[in-house]
Amino acid sequence: MRGRGRTTWWRAGDRPPGAVAGAGVVTAVLCAVAALPGGPATAAGARDSYAFDPAGRSVTGAKGTAGAPLLEAGRVYRDSLPGSGTLTYRLDLTAAESGYAPVTAVPPAGTTGNATDGIRVSLEDARGTRCSTASALFGAGLSARPLTALGQRQTGRSLCQGAGAYYLLVERLAAGGPANGTTSPAPAWDLEIAPVTEPGLAAAGPTTAPRNRDPASPEPLTGDPRDRTGGAGFTSARPLGQGVWRTGIAPGGTLFYKVPVDWGRRLHAVAELDAATNGHGYVGGALNLSLYSPVRGYVDGASLGYTGNRRSAALDPLPPVEYANRYAVLTGENAMRFAGDYYLVLHLSQKMADTFGTGPFHVTLRVRVDGPAHDGPRYDGRPEPRDVFTVTERDREAAVTGNAGGGGVGMKVLAGGGIGAGTVLLLVLGGWTVAARRAQTRASAQKPTA
Template sequence: MGRGDGARRRAAPGRAGTRGLVRLVAAGVALATAAVLPGGAALASGTPGYAFAGDAVPVEGANDPADAVALEPGAVHRSSLSPGGPVHYRVDLDAASTAYVSVTAVPAPGAEVAAADGIRVSLQDAAGGSCSSGSATFGAARSPRPVTALVQREISSGRTRCQDAGTYRLVVERSRTPDAPSDSWDLELTTTTEPPLRKDGATGTPGAWDSSSPEPLSGEPVNRPGGAGFAEAAPLGQGVWRDGLRPGQTLFYAVPLDWGRRLSATAELDGTDGRSGFATNALRLALHDPVRGEADAAARSYAGRRISVALAALPPVDHANRRAGGRTAGAMRVAGRYYLVVHLAAQVAEDFGEGPFTVTLRVRVDGAARSGPDYAGEPVPPGAFEVSAGDGPTAAGAAGSGGGAVMRAVAAGGFATGTALLLVLGVWTVVARRGGGARTTRHG
């Protein structure tokens, strides 16, 4: 969406015309606030919710493992989770492919959560033996946001458990069940399979790489609205990008990384004008791999002055990274769409207002692209571990105004006069920019 509406100049309205114009602006703003976002996420108290995949298949988790419904590889599923106990799903796997199952839990905007709240996920064989487990919590900010846990069944000559074809169990439960609030959380689940290599051990061990963090990119930021979920993550390439972020809101961006390519990223939050206060772990930046596993995350507290948070140094994408020690390096194991996820804690509104606040992403992609490993088959879904020309940002998208989901809500509501748009943009520019810093917390 461009900055101007291209409307022809008209004679200045009289007093009655001015009142009508004010009513028109108010109606447009109300329409933008009430609009429904892609994927069914609605604006609630000014904070956009999560955008689920439009083609997500609804499934119901079973209390009894015998009643579990199968998750189809390559598909996105939508379900729900109450605090009452674990729910079960079924995953049918062959004896050759490595499988990844991600679970994203989404509390309602404004939901009450504690630092230890979150989800626990485990993948088990038919006998109940554990193949993999994962967890995700909301952390010290106690801000409701989408949290994602990943489990996997990896085929390897050095493993004995979970190597057979058959039915596997996916178990999902809340981290804090005894005194958790009674509201249910929505779930988004994905299953991705990776074929084996034609020659076992063909990629060897990870090579040496420069573990120093590159300098963040400089330059003027380009407005780039973020998506409200993995399914509508806005594509990004190397560059400096900007959007507006409200307390409690989460933005999703997708960065295509080919084999041999390396990513570094920082997120900056502008300061406020004349307000004081403190919000713990207010700005959070996370990186998720193409199967949605969290590779790295860091957060920084906010006291009204400009802050910056950066990802840890990451190795180039390499199939051999799965043999590296540590979660972060191990996650950089496949090419594809990596996700930068930015969250502004809901408690920021208590001292600094509802925003939106200007957030700037500085994204660097370096390293020489190379051919990938020799797979003996295709992943599911097809192309999951490939980068195509269409994965980068478009010129039209990069020129779009900030505000992410709010801007898309205006468009969805059909308010085309441009008056409300200019009003909203004017409000956003009130936020002042100052230097400063606060403490950083590294997650994972």
């Protein structure tokens, strides 16, 4: 390396000037590169590997409405839910906007429980009127996994209208008795909360659900599957489009995918669990397939019992995405109210390991997205996050390649700028070199001249 016309050599093990600061940056970038979608760390859906949003802010829920911390739409929050009691948070909503507060609870490693263990999420107005209640449970698989439930306040309803403070309540559900058969307190579960607001319409729209939709299930796609490893959380969900996809998943593992679905288009998915290579017996709820909306609200789910033979589970027929679906009575139809990323979540029961081995087991996803796309409603304002109800050309490309959309805010910024991880690494190494040269120049300038 050169400085002021002379060559300086470093011995092995020496640090060049400026290396200390540069090393930290390079290490951070290497960590980010290793965490890119499709990395080997989560290739088989490792147990307890939920990827929280790295930009999530720590918050502490209150025991009641007094002192409840404010949650701002468009931000993600982290907290810890105790084994008993209720945590309370505050949302400030205008009269014209709908509010959504999805809560994901992540049990710690080694958690066991009953089918009815889980969480309940409610939203209330300042007078204590219940706007919504939703629960998420372990279910028939008896396997601990990330659970997501949604609290919501929708405009145009008879209850919970007007501007002001609304309160989000999160509580644990348990079958009763001490945790894990002991007298020790139940361990806390980590929480991720991602509030969203939806503005009202600029002009009056329909107030009834669409009719005359096709109730039949679309034919599953055929063809050779392509490999597509899932992400480890909502933020790192792997982009997925129409096609036949294949992944490996370990017992107790959970994989997240996101499918961009535009206004007027319809989504259908089937998950197939391959035959086991060893073992025999029966596992109830062996594979669970769940669908969540762009605001992480539950849409539909299917699960299958497993005897070692190839089995499949399919989502119920769903309507095309339309704004007026919010007036439908059925939960699945009502939730198909936004364009944006719909999340497919796979979970393989931990009990598979006891009967059929540790795997990984191969799962094939057959995803169909059909129907003519059209322009969406004209909102009187913008949602938060700003792009939550938008499907872009970049999203469609990512659904084919699977290369964009993972890793949280930092990686999204890089992907949005069209900068690959390898390019970032070269830029950092280049910056390290420049810093070293400047440091060497300063050091040379400070030495006394002969």
